[in-house]
Amino acid sequence: MNPYTVLGVSQNASEEDIKKAYRSLVKKYHPDRYAGDPKAEAAASEKLKQINQAYDMLIKMRQPGQDYSGTYTAGSALAQVRAAIARGDLSTAEMLLDAMGDRPAEWHYLRGVVLLRRGWYDGARQHFETAYGMNPGNPEYRQAWEMINQTGGAYRNVFTGQNRALNYTLCASCVACSLLSCCCRYF
Amino acid sequence: MFGYIAPQKCELKVHEFETYKAYYCGLCKALKHEYTLVSSSLVSYDCAFLYLLADSLAGEEHSAEPCVCLLHPMEKRLQILSESAAYPAAVNVLLSYYKMKDDMEDGKKAAALAAPFIHPAFKKASAHYPETAGDVSMMYSALSGIQARQSGNVDEPAGAFGVMLGKIFEKLDGERWEDLYDVGYNLGRWLYIIDAADDLEKDEKTGDYNVFLKKYGESRHPKIREEAEFNLYFSLAQAAEAYGRLPVLKNKGLLDNVFYLGLKEKTQFILEREIT
Numbered sequence: 001m002n003p004y005t006v007l008g009v010s011q012n013a014s015e016e017d018i019k020k021a022y023r024s025l026v027k028k029y030h031p032d033r034y035a036g037d038p039k040a041e042a043a044a045s046e047k048l049k050q051i052n053q054a055y056d057m058l059i060k061m062r063q064p065g066q067d068y069s070g071t072y073t074a075g076s077a078l079a080q081v082r083a084a085i086a087r088g089d090l091s092t093a094e095m096l097l098d099a100m101g102d103r104p105a106e107w108h109y110l111r112g113v114v115l116l117r118r119g120w121y122d123g124a125r126q127h128f129e130t131a132y133g134m135n136p137g138n139p140e141y142r143q144a145w146e147m148i149n150q151t152g153g154a155y156r157n158v159f160t161g162q163n164r165a166l167n168y169t170l171c172a173s174c175v176a177c178s179l180l181s182c183c184c185r186y187f
Numbered sequence: 188m189f190g191y192i193a194p195q196k197c198e199l200k201v202h203e204f205e206t207y208k209a210y211y212c213g214l215c216k217a218l219k220h221e222y223t224l225v226s227s228s229l230v231s232y233d234c235a236f237l238y239l240l241a242d243s244l245a246g247e248e249h250s251a252e253p254c255v256c257l258l259h260p261m262e263k264r265l266q267i268l269s270e271s272a273a274y275p276a277a278v279n280v281l282l283s284y285y286k287m288k289d290d291m292e293d294g295k296k297a298a299a300l301a302a303p304f305i306h307p308a309f310k311k312a313s314a315h316y317p318e319t320a321g322d323v324s325m326m327y328s329a330l331s332g333i334q335a336r337q338s339g340n341v342d343e344p345a346g347a348f349g350v351m352l353g354k355i356f357e358k359l360d361g362e363r364w365e366d367l368y369d370v371g372y373n374l375g376r377w378l379y380i381i382d383a384a385d386d387l388e389k390d391e392k393t394g395d396y397n398v399f400l401k402k403y404g405e406s407r408h409p410k411i412r413e414e415a416e417f418n419l420y421f422s423l424a425q426a427a428e429a430y431g432r433l434p435v436l437k438n439k440g441l442l443d444n445v446f447y448l449g450l451k452e453k454t455q456f457i458l459e460r461e462i463t
Contacts, residue, residue: 027365033350036329119349119372120342121421122414152420155427156451 003054015059022055026088032118045091052089081110090114105134109141116148124148190232191381192374194441195448203441205265209251210242211235212266216254217276222308224280229305233378234279236445239438240370241271241359246436274319277312278355281323284309293395319355326351339402341380341418349375349422369429376422377450384415385457412458419454426450 004011007021029048034041077100084093093114100107112127125148131138132145194207215230242249251265284305290298313320329347338344349372356371357364383397387406390397399411427446435442 024365027368032346033354034325035347035350036325036332040325115342118346119376119425120346121376122342122345122418123340125417125421148421149417151424152417155420155424 001050001054003057006050006054007058018055018058022051023088025051031091048089048091052087052092055087078106078110081114085110085113085117090117105131105138105141108134109144112144112148121148191378191450191453192233192236192445193449193453194444195452198444198448200440203438203444206251206267206438207235207239207441209265209267210239212254212256212264213268213272214238214275214279215256216266216268217272218279221273221276222280222311224304224308229279229283229301231279231282234275234282237278237355237359238272238275240356240442241275242267242269243435243438243442244360244363244433245269245271248437274316274358277316278319278323280305280308280312281316281320284312285323285327319358322351322354334396337396337401339398341383341398341402341414344383344398345376345379345418345422348379349373351375352378363433366429366432370426370433373422373426373429377419377426377454380415380418380422381454381457384411384419387411416458419458423450423454 004013007018007025009017009021013021026048029044029051031041031045031048034044077096081093081096084090084096093110097107097111097114108127109131112124112131115121115124115127128141128144128148131141135141194203196204199207211230211232214235218224218230247269249267249269251267254264254266256262256264287298287301287305291302326347330344333344333347352375353368353370353372356374357368359367383399386395386397387399389395390400391406399408399415400406403411423446430442430446
């Protein structure tokens, strides 16, 4: 497998280009887009696997001093979920979450982030609420709970009469990223 | 789709309202011309909006031409004809076809009458845009699966409908497909949920599938309003945010009105009327 061909970037593409191409492909081949057609869904998830491998390879190649794989094995299962979300690999994040028997507040929080990125806002809200309810002192959970409950209200209030041109940035994907303290927009 | 996407009329300038109507008439004309569909009852406001958005992103100036409308022979009307109309017209045909199929399965007689006209148009639209035809067909089968399972999870049908609309919107502009997908996905979610909220009482009487009734058992359940309200406004907030990222080359006042006022007004209206 040539990772450059898989991601459709040239050999001298910058890290930013690689990330951009990767995000675009992840979005294009997300299995959600093929729901209802099992054949296409399977083909898409196979393609997605390749894309993830290619991305991992390229990023690893570009960071020689760093043991990239270490970040996956060293952490707990929930840290692996966080890493998968940060890469935009929601299918893996979901698989890992499904496999866990123990479901602490952080599990609900991360499930909420995954659902938010998938555009399943109702489920996201329920899980953020559970996480916040289980551990109200945690600022991460509180921030998520506030974001999901306040976004709609902000939309309703901001654009009245002359205020409609106000700069407006309440994008779920960006918020989901900032919740995980990474600055890129994935799916 | 269901005809919920519209501007807030009282906040529009007169020329904006004229432009909006001219897109609607332009779409009607395209349907007649390309698909020989003469019934304007088939022209969907949602697809007229798709045309407006498509043409505003394409940016070329088209003057509105006078036209004669069989339904309104005494009125002077204007229409905007541009190349951007072809795709929204095909989408209109594809969605009308599935709506007709749905209606026929529900035993509505008018739907059976329209079938011989829509069927050839459907074939032609599918031949022009096979990928979109495939997307629409796939999502309708996903939706009927969700309905057959009698799902009470609002994310399932609304998400499926959103994905379909996302894929329809993303084809308007290859470069901006991600932002357009987000606009379409969130508008689709909103459309599905507002239609479900709008039909609560009707579905309760007829026994038709409604995701809120499945979840809460009865149309008067106090949780329904809260849940519908959250989902509707959150989806609109996302749609408006994604819209803000698009390079709109013309009709900005009109489009801003739809995203920031029209959709909000419609949401308020349905929530107040249907669910108190």
